Amino acid sequence: MKIDPVSILKEHDLKHTKQRVRVLEEIALDTVAISQPDLEKKLGKEIDRVTLYRILNTYQEKGILHRIMDMNGTANYAICSSSCSEDHHHDEHVHFNCTKCFKIYCLEVEVPRIKMPKGFLAKTVSSTAYGICEKCNNI
Amino acid sequence: MKIDPVSILKEHDLKHTKQRVRVLEEIALDTVAISQPDLEKKLGKEIDRVTLYRILNTYQEKGILHRIMDMNGTANYAICSSSCSEDHHHDEHVHFNCTKCFKIYCLEVEVPRIKMPKGFLAKTVSSTAYGICEKCNNI
DNA sequence: TAGTATATGCAATTTAATTGCATATACTAT
DNA sequence: ATAGTATATGCAATTAAATTGCATATACTA
Ligand SMILES: [Mn+2]
Ligand SMILES: [Mn+2]
Ligand SMILES: [Zn+2]
Ligand SMILES: [Zn+2]
Numbered sequence: 038m039k040i041d042p043v044s045i046l047k048e049h050d051l052k053h054t055k056q057r058v059r060v061l062e063e064i065a066l067d068t069v070a071i072s073q074p075d076l077e078k079k080l081g082k083e084i085d086r087v088t089l090y091r092i093l094n095t096y097q098e099k100g101i102l103h104r105i106m107d108m109n110g111t112a113n114y115a116i117c118s119s120s121c122s123e124d125h126h127h128d129e130h131v132h133f134n135c136t137k138c139f140k141i142y143c144l145e146v147e148v149p150r151i152k153m154p155k156g157f158l159a160k161t162v163s164s165t166a167y168g169i170c171e172k173c174n175n176i
Numbered sequence: 177m178k179i180d181p182v183s184i185l186k187e188h189d190l191k192h193t194k195q196r197v198r199v200l201e202e203i204a205l206d207t208v209a210i211s212q213p214d215l216e217k218k219l220g221k222e223i224d225r226v227t228l229y230r231i232l233n234t235y236q237e238k239g240i241l242h243r244i245m246d247m248n249g250t251a252n253y254a255i256c257s258s259s260c261s262e263d264h265h266h267d268e269h270v271h272f273n274c275t276k277c278f279k280i281y282c283l284e285v286e287v288p289r290i291k292m293p294k295g296f297l298a299k300t301v302s303s304t305a306y307g308i309c310e311k312c313n314n315i
Numbered sequence: 316t317a318g319t320a321t322a323t324g325c326a327a328t329t330t331a332a333t334t335g336c337a338t339a340t341a342c343t344a345t
Numbered sequence: 346a347t348a349g350t351a352t353a354t355g356c357a358a359t360t361a362a363a364t365t366g367c368a369t370a371t372a373c374t375a
Contacts, residue, residue, distance in 0.1 A: 052372055054322065074362095085324045090363070092322090110249030133296055144296075149288040151303065156310025157272055157283075164290065164303045171295025191341055193353065213331095224355050229332070231353090 040065035040116060049099045056084045060092050061101075070105055070115035070132075070141040105132050105141050108167065113141045129161060135170035142170060179204035179255065188238045195223045199231050200240075209244055209254035209271075209280040244271050244280050247306065252280045268300060274309035281309060 042061035046053050063079055064071055071079075077089060084092075093114060096102040105113045133142040148164045181200035185192050202218055203210055210218075216228060223231075232253060235241040244252045270285040287303045 052320095052322070054372075056323070086362095087325085087364080088323055106245055106247065106249050108245065110245050110251065112249065131290055133292070133298070136299070142296075144293060146290060146293070149290060151270055151285060151288060151305060153272070153305065153307075154283060154285070154310075156313055157281075157305070158308045158313060159272070159305035160275070160307040162303065162305045164301065166290060166292065166296070166298035166301045168292075168296065168298040168300070171293075174295055174297060191351095191353070193341075195354070225331095226333085226356085227354055 045101060049101060051095065051099065056088055057092055059083060060089065060096070064102065064114055064116060068142075070113040070143065072107070072139075072141075073112045073114070076114070105143075105165070107134055107139070107141060115141070115143050129163075132163075132165040133170060134165055134167050135173055136167055137169055137173040140170060140172075184240060188240060190234065190238065195227055196231055198222060199228065199235070203241065203253055203255060207281075209252040209282065211246070211278075211280075212251045212253070215253070244282075244304070246273055246278070246280060254280070254282050268302075271302075271304045272309060273304055273306050274312055275306055276308055276312040279309060279311075 040061065042058040042065070043053060045061060046057060051057065059080065060076070063076060073089075073093070076093075077086065080089065093102065093104075093112075096114075097104055100117050102114045103117050105115065107113055129148045131144045131146040131148055133144050134140075135142075144166075148162050151159065151162055153159050179200065181197040181204070182192060184200060185196060190196065198219065199215070202215060212228075212232070215232075216225065219228065232241065232243075232251075235253075236243055239256050241253045242256050244254065246252055268287045270283045270287055272281040272283050273279075274281075283305075287301050290298065290301055292298050
């Protein structure tokens with residue numbers, strides 16, 4: 038899937054600023070999710086820390102990015118599927134968190150349906166597998 | 177299941193201190209997991225913040241508690257099933273995170289088996305459902 | 316091109332987590 | 346019961362993460 042930051046911004050009625058474009062570019066570079074700390078490092082002083090926080094929040098609200106928390110409570114971000122919108126995300130795929138390289142993959146695997154106990158009404162389910170990723174397996 | 181802090185400490189070769197007992201008591205009060213911030217509030221100045229961090233860490237390592245991260249990256253703690261040990265946790269049940277009261281429940285539901293793509297080796301899978309809990313449903 | 320709305324950067328706060336060290340406490344051996 | 350040893354605790358200091366307020370810069374509209 039090709040990412041065009043500029044048109045993504047247009048589609049979501051967001052102003053076109055170089056910081057916003059930059060963040061999308063950086064995240065689109067790799068297919069795996071990127072952690073907020075890594076993102077900060079990559080961007081260095083191109084973008085103010087606070088601005089980055091704000092951009093990531095807006096992107097998440099608008100359905101441009103989805104946030105995946107890793108086992109340490111660190112935020113990771115990945116591009117949403119094209120069908121996500123402000124009101125509703127459609128990113129119910131399984132995530133894979135490598136315990137060696139710590140990368141987080143968005144797998145093309147649907148989150149399995151889970152039968153809830155009486156009284157509990159599940160709206161979304163998140164499912165993360167922890168283990169060794171394909172790259173780390175081949176080393 | 178009845179919780180006896182003192183014997184739990186014995187079983188795991190941990191020194192019996194009033195702070196450790198206190199933490200276990202507090203967590204055992206409710207069947208739902210308790211968040212670290214809530215725990216801090218409850219304990220007030222009975223226990224130093226740093227000590228609490230350390231106690232929670234050792235309990236987790238020893239397989240006495242398991243940690244569940246909520247959607248905001250906040251740590252929540254719940255008693256482990258009796259079969260958990262230092263080397264191996266057996267807490268692969270589904271968690272339910274209420275989006276209204278924010279409580280986290282350990283459900284008696286096994287995490288479903290997920291088929292991994294070639295190359296990915298899953299060791300554990302975590303599964304959390306978000307929605308409205310039984311209590312909030314009845315209000 | 317001027318006017319308006321909002322995004323950005325910077326400084327200041329607030330909150331969370333970690334580290335080092337002196338003292339207190341639990342357990343062991345006598 | 347007591348003394349000796351190991352380690353848990355509390356406190357102070359650091360480090361790191363996140364939030365807020367506000368002045369200025371920038372993008373879009375008319
Ligand atoms: Mn994903
Ligand atoms: Mn649990
Ligand atoms: Zn890996
Ligand atoms: Zn609830």
